[in-house]
Amino acid sequence: MSVSVPTPSLDTCAAAPSPATSASEVDASNAIPLYGIFMAGIGWLVLGSILGLIASVKLHAPALLSQFPALTYGRLIPAQNTIFLYGFAMQIGLGIAIWIISRLGRTKIVGSFAWGIGALLWNVGVFIGFISILSGDWTGLNRFEMPAATATPLFVGYLLFGIVALLTFKARTVRDLYPSMWFILASIFWFPWIYATASYLLHSGFLRSSAIPVISGWYGHNFVSVVLLNLALGASYYFIPKLSHRPLASEGLAIFGFWSLLVVAPFGGFAATYAVPRWVIGMSVVSSVLCLLPILAHSLNWYQTVRQAGKSPKPDQGIGYFLWAGFCFALFGILAAWAALPTNNLIVGFTWFQTGLTQLLEYGFIGLVLLGALTVVVPKLTQLDWPIHRLVKPHYLLTVIGILLMTLPVLMGGWIQGTGLADASVPFMVASKKAFPWIAMSTVGILLFTLAQIALFVHLVVMLGKAFINCCHPASWMGCDKGGAR
């Protein structure tokens, strides 16, 4: 059975009057609250990428900048991680999510003001966290790096986001639930639960230390592999049919993928950890292997969608981001399942391979989908084309090539390092050094990725300026701005 994304009438300045809000009106009403968080999110991404670039260069020249404690490798990496996950992925992911909710439900965002306050609090939280990590006040826990002081602004900020999203969801005038909505709803419900649990147990300090790795690992895995992943899945299910101008190939596969991922994925995250109870590790190995099913179901669904009905109509340009993201997603599923098996973990455990896998999911799938979605949504918000055409394609190419270079050589290097480490007669240094030529390739990848995101940020600023002139310049007051469409 195939379903199609409800297609609104194409954006025109004076849309024909209709009982439901038109798409362009929806976009126009959402422009200000969404543009703000898109700018902030890309700003964080640029900053995080620059930190990652410095860290990566330092691997080859460890003495570089070593006199600054804030720029030591062990602080740059958690700072980059936090900024990417909380500043960029969560923020842009929620922005895209509410845009999809309001677009599919054909309604304006309910409570833009609360949304703005939420965004402000969230960014304040990330900023405090970022400064704290660089000054050494971080938790030491992966993906839960920010100190206790950030918990309140982040949680209250998120609650405002979540309430606005649910109110907007409730106010929808189109009652049908397109698959994207399920994924987004799952994310929105999941995050406060895991974040409240983790904050309470890990920040309060009364939890016995022997339980900390399990709780923090559970949180970190659920945050990325359920919350952020579902935001990215929701966006993929919306944009792939939309940009390829074809109906979704199978709703059944989407249902299967949705539920099986929700049941199986939350038990992952410990396949490459050893000092936790055996049953936790065992369940994670099973989870990583079983996750292959929903991952392949989703990837296949998108592939079938794009493939069907021959070559016409031609898909829009932005589809490239999503196709490469789908490729990274499928590859991640296969490699994660492979690496989880104890015989393979013997080789790739504790190596760069683990870093490569994480980045394949975080940058290759989640990051790429969100960037692709952003490049489609922003022109709709401002109702203007991207002003600098020469930047559109280079951003796509540099981002994709950058991400592939950031991940694939790291996986390869990790595997080579692991084969050396598995043999105790090979000295540690010798085995480690074998990975470094591959790691150098990933440094180039991060450089390309960073350049692309700087270009995107500049582009957003130029776009904002242009939209401002269009909307607020006296000359435009005579033009068509009904319903704040400009």
Added chain:
Amino acid sequence: MNQGPLIFVGIFFTMTLSWYGFVFKPTLDLGQQAPVKLEETSQLYPAARPGLAQQGAEIYRANGCVTCHSQQVRDAKDGSDKARGWGARLTVAQDYLFDHPPQLGQVRIGPDLANVSTRLFDLKNQLIHLYAPRAVVKGSSMPPYPFLFEVRKIGPTPSADALALTGAYAPTAGFEVVPKSEAYSLLAYLSSLRSEVSLYEAPIPKPPTNAVGTVVGTNAPIVQ
């Protein structure tokens, strides 16, 4: 799937399942853990770290040493850790009962440190290693930590604590490099990293001996 409430109930159910499995149950099981009495020495294990080492743990956490160094030893069947001399047995939850937070780590850009104190033979050398890793390990990719040290003018009498640096790593003439208290506490922490005791859940196999077992039921002397 057009039923909002049904989807909500489903999501809530899956979430609860994972919460029960990986939060509620581990908190009940591991949250009760306490030091155990060792069979051989009757001492409690683990013991809380001495104050200086505790401060060192904070330096370790703040500078993100966990980004490159793990603190978990794998079983012989899972990797070469034992063969590399990184530990005599698998690391278990009991080992990090007093670490807040435990710094297990995920990637080994540097070697595992779960039992590093058993390999720290020369503490002065280890301080040099923190100040300038490449002065000790050729081609090391560990960053130097000069901010844990103070470069100062040599006073009337040179400091006894000054690092014995040579070649490219030596300070300019008339100056000496002296560890700050942070460097000493980090060193104290590293010296406290040791988990080579036999536990019920992670026994260390006793080395085979040539002794002939006691013959039960006779008073005959044991023949060596």
